[in-house]
Amino acid sequence: MRLKNKVALLTGAAAAIKGELMGFGGATAHLFVREGAKVVLTDILDEMGERAAVTLREQGAEAIYLHLDVTSKTDWVHAIDATLDAFGRLDILFNNAGISYPVKVEDLTEEMWDSELAVHAKGAYLGTKTAIPAMRQGGGGTIINTSSVMGIVGSPTSPAYSAAKGAIRTFTKTTALQYAKENIRVNSIHPGYATTPLTQERFSSPEVNKMLLDRTPMGRLGTAEDIANGVLFLASDESSWMTGAELVIDGGMTAQ
Ligand SMILES: NC(=O)c1ccc[n+]([C@@H]2O[C@H](COP(=O)([O-])OP(=O)(O)OC[C@H]3O[C@@H](n4cnc5c(N)ncnc54)[C@H](O)[C@@H]3O)[C@@H](O)[C@H]2O)c1
Numbered sequence: 413m414r415l416k417n418k419v420a421l422l423t424g425a426a427a428a429i430k431g432e433l434m435g436f437g438g439a440t441a442h443l444f445v446r447e448g449a450k451v452v453l454t455d456i457l458d459e460m461g462e463r464a465a466v467t468l469r470e471q472g473a474e475a476i477y478l479h480l481d482v483t484s485k486t487d488w489v490h491a492i493d494a495t496l497d498a499f500g501r502l503d504i505l506f507n508n509a510g511i512s513y514p515v516k517v518e519d520l521t522e523e524m525w526d527s528e529l530a531v532h533a534k535g536a537y538l539g540t541k542t543a544i545p546a547m548r549q550g551g552g553g554t555i556i557n558t559s560s561v562m563g564i565v566g567s568p569t570s571p572a573y574s575a576a577k578g579a580i581r582t583f584t585k586t587t588a589l590q591y592a593k594e595n596i597r598v599n600s601i602h603p604g605y606a607t608t609p610l611t612q613e614r615f616s617s618p619e620v621n622k623m624l625l626d627r628t629p630m631g632r633l634g635t636a637e638d639i640a641n642g643v644l645f646l647a648s649d650e651s652s653w654m655t656g657a658e659l660v661i662d663g664g665m666t667a668q
Contacts, residue, residue, distance in 0.1 A: 416449075420503065422451060429460070452495045456479065456481050474499070502550065503552075537583065543555065558580070560577040564660070634662070
């Protein structure tokens, strides 16, 4: 019960159905519930998100699903209001929604660039901005932003993704400094290559799979649960003296 009585909002968390491949948001929602939290799953995949919330409730969890396009300020205001209406407080925000366009710079369109920056960087900014007043009302909180190893080192495949994840990395540190005195902690996680609904198709191609394994010293791809365990630590009071930090979970990739 490491999150007893805490309320958490997770973005990009529709893939949370037991028995199906989960994303980081989905696997994290299950761990949060196991540890006593009430969870608000959000995404733009409404049918899947609603089904996920139903399956969580069937297991006895207090869970709801809300539509939240992280690039929309209106959606954010609605989601935070709805969270407070449903559960009365907000303690944990997991800014996790993501997209990816693996192309070379010359093939990267302005639309791809803008949407990568919008979902990742603007999404984390809007979420943080909207959640902070609700956290302050409850005496503090913890925000975990999903960056990537590609927010630390260059990506061989995805320029806009890497730029957006780098933005999240330093935005996290600045926000951490601004709210440290208010008991609002802000940290980033930096996953390496992991199989999720976002990556499953691309990562299962034999050449891509070989390239990823060659780059990963531990010789296996990550799972959503590998990442969720780190998010749980950052969400819990066990990390109570951590803010502005980077938690790398990558099978050794960035140690090279
Ligand atoms: N899988 C990896 O190897 C890996 C590695 C490093 C970082 N990440 C990051 O982890 C996060 C979660 O990805 P995942 O791999 O668990 O896959 P996932 O498919 O479970 O998560 C991505 C989710 O984001 C949602 N989403 C996309 N655009 C959105 C928007 N505008 N508003 C709200 N939701 C939106 C998608 O519908 C999807 O459910 C992403 O930020 C991703 O970039 C993934």
